[in-house]
Amino acid sequence: MVREYRIIEKSEIVPNVHKFVIRDHSIARKAQAGQFVLVMANEKGERIPLTLSDWDLKEGTITLYVLELGVSTMELIDLCEGDSLFSLAGPLGHEAEVKKFGRVLLGGGCFGVGGIYPIAKAMKEEGNHVTAIIEARSNYLIYNQEEIGSVVDELYITTSDGSMGLKGHVQDQLAELIKNGKRYDRAYFMGCTFMLMKCSEATRPQKIPTGVALNAIMLDGTGMCGCCRVSVGGETKFACVDGPELDGHAVDWDELFIRKHIYREEEAVSYQSHACRSMTGYERDRKTPEGGGA
């Protein structure tokens, strides 16, 4: 029973978004829509949460989409097919609430474009009418649309520059659908914090029950440290064990934004020192800006 967490497949599917397929039977056989894993790329790395975006029981594999942001995501992306992760724990968090709601609306941005796929699938299997909206800055950054398209009833795409679908964001498309008389019984959003907040605002007037996959900073992911605490309806919740799905209309967004930025300076230091860390002095000297030398 040796778990190796081997990377079976890795590719940059659109600029800056890397798809990882990792072998781990233990997690694959227990994964549920909306859950996540905690990953360490190497022994000195951080423990970072990543959403289970798909899994294959037979192959015993899980799929993760990684957006490069800072050092920890960069170190993951530095790994190659055939390499193993240092640590992989999961599946963590509650599964998303999936049942027969009626008409369900899903929104995904950033890693959420990958992450809403299992939820879309599960919602559909429960017999819901499922509408999905995905967003990116530009058309060439849209990924996963075929997969999502194959399991939902309606798929909308938005881009910030208008190069594909509606010009704008998930919440703009949502507003338009509502304006056109569409009604939803349930909404679920996954992506960056700003998007989650904006989308929750957009469903509030209609009182559409809204779950958001909260992306608080996490450390252990098992409710042991309290690092991921967020205020929801005036109560402190731990996003890793009480969530990640929490009530978007009750989240204290201001507090979450502040808590997400606690390590901003350290992240910058880490980023700057990283390039030096992965190279020897010799390599550094040889790597001239013109790319000469090596």
Place this chain on the structure above:
Amino acid sequence: MIGSSPRTKMPEQPPEIRARNFKEVPFGLSEELALSEASRCLNCKNPLCVQGCPVGVKIPEFIKLIKEEQFAAAARKIKETNALPAVCGRVCPQEVQCEAKCILGIKHEPVAIGYLERFCADYEREMELTEIPEPAPPTGKRVAVIGSGPSGLTVAGDLVKLGHEVVIFEALHKPGGVLTYGIPEFRLPKKIVQAEVDNLIKQGADLQVDSVMGKMRSVDELMNEDGFDAVYIGVGAGLPRFMNIPGENLNNIYSANEYLTRVNLMKAYLFPIYATPVEKGKKVAVIGGGNVAMDSVRTALRLGAEKAMIVYRRAKEQLPGRKEEVHHAEQEGVEFHLLHNPIRYIGDENGCVKAMECIKMELGEPDSSGRRRPIPIEGSEFMLECDMVIVSIGTGANPVIFSTLPDVNRNKWGYIEVNEETMETSKPFVYAGGDIVTGSATVIQAMGAGRIAANAIHKKLSEQPKKKKDK
């Protein structure tokens, strides 16, 4: 009289130096010092010290072996009842356990049993004299141990020795429980914990890290699908408590668990070589007075705090921390704000804590725990400046494992109820011990519970016919 010679002082790093590094504070005894301390022991016929030790370490016997300069044999003598002497010698609250009962303590000072215990265990390890016991012939029984803290390690060690197949499942990426993620390097070097775990693996225990049980696997699945005959739950008390006062979610307010995990497990004190960050407060207030609070405040000092404060709602005599830790903290310059309690936190424009409002307390009538209850003095509120707060007011039962374990009875605090003679829970063949049964207690108590459970598991499994296994 022999015992009247003064108790040996442990050589240690001077406070002003050690308060800025993460190296272990006491150096340990030299052979000369150990021999001279051992010579103080009266080798009592009816050794009271043994009664004070929760696992009944054969104290006069091991000290006698030290006197005979058989240091490794002394370590083995301790290991007959205590699997982790290098750890316990360092972290047991000896002053309320073995040493509290030592007869010499009546007139003079008690024998430094903890120092001696540490000395022989270190000697055995450093001289590479550790013997890996030959396990009994395989019994064909399999036991799953959930959690690799002192309690789980003890169960695993005992059962492997008896010939059972043991798999330890640990949620984190490193074994050791609180010994690894909680107690800091300067008090318990991590290489010692690792050496103990390595020995266990050499004996044949299988360690599976990254395994959050209740999520990755349920207890029922372990027993019904994976062919385990018994399960031991030693998951500790890993749920941080907060006070639920205004401002508690401001940045730079940590639970002690988070702060210590970042620094110890993730090695944030070596950031950015290790990628996990931790904030470095200049004026750090730690709320609480136990070992965890002392570890946090002394860690903050080592990370560069100019002012490191303990804010505790009772008086000095009631500080629950180990005496040596309180003393070390004082020496290192920690300020003690006693009979004080925070009532709210105030943040700056960036959402970071910049002060807390405290209220002064006085001691009233004794409460159910027998300690005098602290009562707030009305109108005594005042502001205390701080740029970091570490909340260290205790822990509760972490619910993760229980989500798939509804059929194990728990008490009103959420801790598991067991038959104290066997540590068996209300679910047959499922045992539990350590902090998840008692609430936060001590390393040696967690180990004691593990030993009782191991014996009971062995007895019960030996009575069982061999089970057919599909895996």
